[in-house]
Amino acid sequence: MRGAVIHAPGDIRFETLQDPKILKPTDAIIRTAVTCVCGSDLWPYRGVEPTDHAHPMGHEYVGFVEEVGSDVTAVKPGQLVVGSFATSDNTCANCRNGFQSSCLNVEFMTTCQADYVRIPNAQGTLVATDGVPDEKFWPGLLAVSDVMGTGWWAAEAAEVKPGSTAVVVGDGAVGLCAVIAAKELGAERIIAMSRHESRQNLAREFGATDIVTERGEEGAARIKELTGGIGADSVLECVGTQESMSQALHSTRPGGNVGFVGVPHEVAVDGQELFFSHIGLRGGPAPVRRYLPDLIDRVLAGAIDPGKVFDLTLPLDQVAEGYKAMDERRAIKTLLTP
Amino acid sequence: MRGAVIHAPGDIRFETLQDPKILKPTDAIIRTAVTCVCGSDLWPYRGVEPTDHAHPMGHEYVGFVEEVGSDVTAVKPGQLVVGSFATSDNTCANCRNGFQSSCLNVEFMTTCQADYVRIPNAQGTLVATDGVPDEKFWPGLLAVSDVMGTGWWAAEAAEVKPGSTAVVVGDGAVGLCAVIAAKELGAERIIAMSRHESRQNLAREFGATDIVTERGEEGAARIKELTGGIGADSVLECVGTQESMSQALHSTRPGGNVGFVGVPHEVAVDGQELFFSHIGLRGGPAPVRRYLPDLIDRVLAGAIDPGKVFDLTLPLDQVAEGYKAMDERRAIKTLLTP
Incomplete structure (x- = not known):
């Protein structure tokens, strides 16, 4: 099969790779239906995170089940499935508490910009759609x-409630999805912080x-001016820098x-400043698995259309151009089709 | 009248002071029924906080209303009243949101170890008991x-829920009251972290x-060993050092x-560590005013008896000895009677 491999900052290659195999009875193999490039993929691409050795890339996926390990009964070959970037057994104490991205057996996906992908913890991770939905x-x-899923988690972690005011810091794909989540959770006023006209429009x-x-x-x-001098009820911080955290x-x-x-x-948070602010602070890698059934339903019912964050679609073999377009801010997010 | 004045670290004097007067129509004057020494009073006493000039001390009080300003209708002379260490108008946006200790007109009490005390924001701050309850x-x-009130806030900020496991870090009067709060809020397991036998017993x-x-x-x-390797649902941090925050x-x-x-x-909190922990963090000066009616009811119904944290009672004129006993850890908390 073929897949994206990073060799060095700025150097993404589309290469022939070994076909993935079932390694554990809890694995599944999927044939990629669609995958994409994430904002976080730009960290190694830009050299902010080091690349010590060449390795595959990608952690977002929708695919058709090809094969399942002997312990996997929740999905079967031929089904279209969606999973989280963080795989989870969905049975451990942390999963039961709703924090599947802190699963005791978590394995983060790293090989999804490829024709085929091995999914660890498939039983607890993959959710099949009811039939194969239209490609749209x-x-x-x-x-x-x-x-x-991450935008939804931002809204939940910020405790967005019906009638409240929510602020979204960051106008990348996550920030834009956070706007969707804030609206779905009933925020009456949603203030998006953005300087880019196309992103403002999508927001x-x-x-x-x-x-x-x-x-x-x-x-x-x-924001204080817009909120009676007090500040917003909920702020969704979708960037990850000291400046964005302070702004939030x-x-x-x-x-x-x-x-x-x-x-x-x-990023460091001053204890005394947080203390006197009375602000509640929570974050982390999104427990996407918790939201999957509900969010899949919302997408298929047409209630939300987060797919609009993809403003560039390329064949998978042009993945390098997909990175480049996002790096140069010509695209918000690149969809890749095998 | 007479009251406690700090002149320098370790130097608390009981002196003749000017009688307090109504300065604003929102003030009240109370005659102290009981007051006390707080753990936080030990900061200037120990020189951890500087004392640039001599000033009165004390921020905890129960008293009889002597006189009220023209805007105060909620309480009247002769009533026994309880208030918060943080006075609040109880009408501003922050008060309406339940954060009276962030009131836009907040004034912190600083003169309560005295025969008489001026209470700013009396209308929004003071709650009268129904008749004068027994001195016990x-x-x-x-x-x-x-x-x-602060222990209650710790439990609420840590989102203690029925059936949960709560840990209390700190065995001072606040930590001990936090145990009461965790129990009242339904925690099934309450783990107190303490090395002092008398405090362990009270916990x-x-x-x-x-x-x-x-x-x-x-x-x-x-704690991990006691909680199936996972950690506690709620941790109530009642100390305020980097070590206690990390421990929490x-x-x-x-x-x-x-x-x-x-x-x-x-204290500083590392953003990435907090992120990957998925922990929610909230603190601040307790919005005691929000809890006053409920907590007064619980005390008068005999449901809780937080008065047991006072293990030393002295006449007000021996206030200096009250500080000394707490500083030397001979007392958890000193009650003072005029």
Whole structure:
């Protein structure tokens, strides 16, 4: 089979690789229906994370089950399945508590930009659709496997409630999906912080009621102006820098909540500042598995269309161009079709 | 009148002071029924916080209303009242959101170890009891004005739920009251971290089911052992040091909650560590006013008896000895009677 391999920053190659095999009875092999490039894939691409040795890439996937291990009964060959970027047994204490991305047997996906993919923990990870939905739904289902699930988690971690005011920091695919989630969870006012017109437009289409272009302390001050001087009930931090975290904390009202889903890079939170803010802070890799059945239903019912974050579609063998377009901000997110 | 004044670390004097007067129409004057020394009063006493100039001390109080300003209708002369260490108008947006200790007009009490006290924001701050309860309830009511309210907030911030496991870090008066709160909120297992036999005994009396004497990483490891290797659902951090915060975070299960109510002194939380823990973190000065009516009821119904944290009672004019006994750990908390 063929798949994407990173050799060095900026050097993504589409290569012939060994076909994946069932290694454990809990594995499944899927034939990729659609996959994509994630904002977090740009870290090694940009050299922010080191690449010590060549390795495959990709962690988002929708595919057809080809083969299952002997312990896998939840899905069967031929079914179209969606899974999380974090595989989980869905039976351990952390899974039962709803934090499948902290599963005691978690394995993170890393080989999905390929024709075929081995899925560990398949029994607990994969959710099959009812029949094979029309291809128009595949991008939405693909978004559910990571960015839409992560946006949903941002909204839950920030405790978005009906009638509340939510702010989304970050206008990447996750931030845009966070707008969808805030709307679905009933936020009355959704303020998207974005400087890019195409992303502002998509944010509005997804439910944003206001756009704020200022950043940092200026951005937080603008949020305070828009919220009676107090700050927002919920702030969804979808970036992961010290600046975005400070912007989020300073945009939240006393007793409000910040959900942070951008992996923090050199971020520290001052204990005394957090204390006197009364803000609740929770983040982490999204427990996408918890949301999969519900989000798949919402996509197939047409209630949400997170597939719109894909503004570039390429054949899988042009994956390198998919990275380049996102790196150069010509694309929000690249869909890849084998 | 007479009251306690700190002149320098270790130097508490009981002096003749000017009688307090109504300064604003929202003020009230109370005649102190009972007051006390707080663990946080030991910071300036020990020189951890500087004392630049002599000033009165004390922020916990139960008293009889002597006089009210023209805007105060909620309480009237002769009533026994309880208030919070943080006064609040109870009408601003932050108060309406339940965070009265972030009131836009908050004034923190600082003059309560005295015969008479001026209470700012009296209308929104003071809650009168129904008649004058028996004196045996006064210590419990006094605890409600700070340490019991703070313990309750720790349990709420840590989202203690029926049937859950709660850990309390810190065996001072707040930690002990946090045990009471965890029990009232339905925790099935309550693990108190304490090395002092008298405090362990009181923790058990208040509802602790287990005692852990280890601290730091050893303490966290012991909590993991007691909780199936996962960690506790809720951890109530009632100290405020980097060590106690780390101990709390490392004792909490993925997706669990830490409520931190000890004012943090040089505490920083690493963003990436918090991220991968999935832990929810919330703290702050307790919104005691939100809990006052309920906690007063619980005390007067005999459901809780937080007054037991007072293991030394002295006449107010011996306030200096009250500080000394707490500083030397001869007393958990000193009650003072005018």
